Amino acid sequence: xxxxxxxxxxxxxxxxxxxxxxxxxxxxxxxxxxxxxxxxxxxxxxxxxxxxxxxxxxxxxxxx
Amino acid sequence: xxxxxxxxxxxxxxxxxxxxxxxxxxxxxxxxxxxxxxxxxxxxxxxxxxxxxxxxxxxxxxxxxxxxxxxxxxxxxxxxxxxxxxxxxxxxxxxxxxxxxxxxxxxxxxxxxxxxxxxxxxxxxxxxxxxxxxxxxxxxxxxxxxxxxxxxxxxxxxxxxxxxxxxxxxxxxxxxxxxxxxxxxxxxxxxxxxxxxxxxxxxxxxxxxxxxxxxxxxxxxxxxxxxxxxxxxxxxxxxxxxxxxxxxxxxxxxxxxxxxxxxxxxxxxxxxxxxxxxxxxxxxxxxxxxxxxxxxxxxxxxxxxxxxxxxxxxxxxxxxxxxxxxxxxxxxxxxxxxxxxxxxxxxxxxxxxxxxxxxxxxxxxxxxxxxxxxxxxxxxxxxxxxxxxxxxxxxxxxxxxxx
Numbered sequence: 015x016x017x018x019x020x021x022x023x024x025x026x027x028x029x030x031x032x033x034x035x036x037x038x039x040x041x042x043x044x045x046x047x048x049x050x051x052x053x054x055x056x057x058x059x060x061x062x063x064x065x066x067x068x069x070x071x072x073x074x075x076x077x078x
Numbered sequence: 079x080x081x082x083x084x085x086x087x088x089x090x091x092x093x094x095x096x097x098x099x100x101x102x103x104x105x106x107x108x109x110x111x112x113x114x115x116x117x118x119x120x121x122x123x124x125x126x127x128x129x130x131x132x133x134x135x136x137x138x139x140x141x142x143x144x145x146x147x148x149x150x151x152x153x154x155x156x157x158x159x160x161x162x163x164x165x166x167x168x169x170x171x172x173x174x175x176x177x178x179x180x181x182x183x184x185x186x187x188x189x190x191x192x193x194x195x196x197x198x199x200x201x202x203x204x205x206x207x208x209x210x211x212x213x214x215x216x217x218x219x220x221x222x223x224x225x226x227x228x229x230x231x232x233x234x235x236x237x238x239x240x241x242x243x244x245x246x247x248x249x250x251x252x253x254x255x256x257x258x259x260x261x262x263x264x265x266x267x268x269x270x271x272x273x274x275x276x277x278x279x280x281x282x283x284x285x286x287x288x289x290x291x292x293x294x295x296x297x298x299x300x301x302x303x304x305x306x307x308x309x310x311x312x313x314x315x316x317x318x319x320x321x322x323x324x325x326x327x328x329x330x331x332x333x334x335x336x337x338x339x340x341x342x343x344x345x346x347x348x349x350x351x352x353x354x355x356x357x358x359x360x361x362x363x364x365x366x367x368x369x370x371x372x373x374x375x376x377x378x379x380x381x382x383x384x385x386x387x388x389x390x391x392x393x394x395x396x397x398x399x400x401x402x403x404x405x406x407x408x409x410x411x412x413x414x415x416x417x418x419x420x421x422x423x424x425x426x427x428x429x430x431x432x433x434x435x436x437x438x439x440x441x442x443x444x445x446x447x448x449x450x451x452x453x454x455x456x457x458x459x460x461x462x463x464x465x466x467x468x469x470x471x472x473x474x475x476x477x478x479x480x481x
Contacts (some may be wrong), residue, residue, distance in 0.1 A: 025418070025419065025420060025422045026269070026422070027416060027422060027426065028184055028426075028427060029147075029352075031184075032348055040184060040185065042179075042183075042280055043179060044179060044182070044183045044184055044427075045175065064409055064410070065381070067409075067410045067412065068352075068409075068410065068411055068412055069412065069413055070133075070413070070417075070418045070422070070424075071418055071419070
């Protein structure tokens with residue numbers, strides 16, 4: 015599973031970082047960027063899903 | 079509710095005591111059977127209440143302009159209050175927002191934590207000793223305003239009562255009385271204008287000095303934008319945050335089970351803050367249609383005001399299970415309290431930091447308390463909703479053990 019942030023949709027609410035801070039960082043505009051290639055370790059799958067489920071912009075998603 | 083919800087909703091009055099104190103039955107009725115309502119009051123407006131509608135419209139900068147974001151008052155006078163980036167439309171909105179970002183970037187905001195914690199502690203400890211007070215005026219207001227005067231604007235703390243007065247008159251009386259609104263706007267413009275002059279050419283790292291130096295495309299930024307961007311900090315950053323914090327303390331002081339839970343399980347603070355923000359979302363946004371639009375069966379002409387109550391979206395049962403119930407451990411919480419789209423609240427990292435640190439310090443000093451006569455609390459309304467007063471008394475250990 016990989017975490018993907020759509021930079022066109024992200025507005026920088028930072029809700030995802032509260033749940034999956036190990037997988038994400040911020041750019042200069044305060045928007046989320048995935049670390050590395052976004053691969054989600056198995057122990058962080060639930061956190062990644064919560065990051066997706068709390069985004070007010072629906073800007074973050076997971077892919078297989 | 080009235081037997082005919084459409085009739086009851088057709089002339090809503092957002093400043094009535096009934097709506098201010100409890101808007102939720104109105105919004106629930108709209109969500110069920112009247113997804114768009116209209117009122118002739120205060121210059122006229124349309125209002126939606128469903129989550130999807132609020133979300134889609136708040137993001138829609140093509141069909142809805144932000145040139146007037148006041149919830150009431152004559153729209154033809156909307157040129158008087160320019161507060162970029164809130165009142166900016168594309169294409170200039172992005173530059174107006176990005177200009178302020180260095181002051182509101184989450185990593186910058188995080189550097190304020192220790193100072194805000196010391197401030198919160200200094201405000202709550204005397205209340206703990208006294209055993210009673212007003213959590214709104216004595217704690218939430220003072221915390222929020224002090225962060226603005228001390229950390230963003232670097233202006234004397236004696237200005238705090240003036241800032242509170244401006245905020246209250248502009249947001250609570252302004253929509254009902256254009257003379258008050260004009261007076262306050264003039265006073266604020268004069269004040270910030272003078273400060274910009276005083277700090278022009280200086281190297282200060284406060285927001286006023288920064289904006290005094292600001293340029294756009296190689297030329298000095300226009301003065302109206304500089305002044306407006308300072309006013310926005312006051313207008314968007316004061317009443318909103320103190321209302322959310324006051325409401326959170328009101329909730330904990332009227333729900334002893336939730337209070338005990340948060341004290342005994344501090345790891346819930348993250349989800350608890352988001353849940354309290356969801357349920358007590360203070361802000362109602364306003365936009366103006368850029369052309370004719372159709373919402374459900376209503377034809378809305380160009381230049382009409384549309385109200386977007388974020389607190390209504392947050393209680394839509396289509397999106398949230400048991401939407402009126404506060405669950406401090408609610409993990410899936412896609413609330414719209416800070417808006418959505420390019421106009422999302424720039425100050426949200428600061429608001430969240432203030433809420434978390436303020437609640438942590440409050441609970442450390444006052445782990446058990448109750449709101450006195452909660453039924454008598456009056457709530458503000460219009461752009462920003464929150465409890466006007468939160469009179470509380472500290473409960474002693476013996477009292478706490480009885481429940």
